[in-house]
Amino acid sequence: MTPHPLSDEEITEQLADLPGWERHGQAIERTFRHTYHECVHLAVYVAAKAREVGHHPDMHITWQRIRFVITTHDAGHRLTAKDFDLAHHIDAIATAHGAEPA
């Protein structure tokens, strides 16, 4: 079942519950700060959750930063509820592993 793209109003509503996440067109992004090694660990934990939920973020790791970028490919690279659900999971995992807001 193809998830349906959200309206601008729905996107704004969803973002209100996700402090630290920003909208960039039809994607949402957040950057955390941690040691390089811990950022790599965080990526592994997020990858496990992504496999579990069937929804995958882009992950960009640089020194002491990891940036997550999420959009729904199956909906033509539009924002859907799956993106926001995954963002909540990422926040929980990042916080549990001591990542700081960048």
Ligand SMILES: C[C@H](O)[C@H](O)[C@H]1CNC2=NC(N)=NC(=O)C2=N1
């Ligand atoms: C079959 C598989 O679950 C789908 O292709 C999933 C995989 N992970 C995904 N991740 C993201 N970000 N968008 C998708 O549309 C998507 N589709």
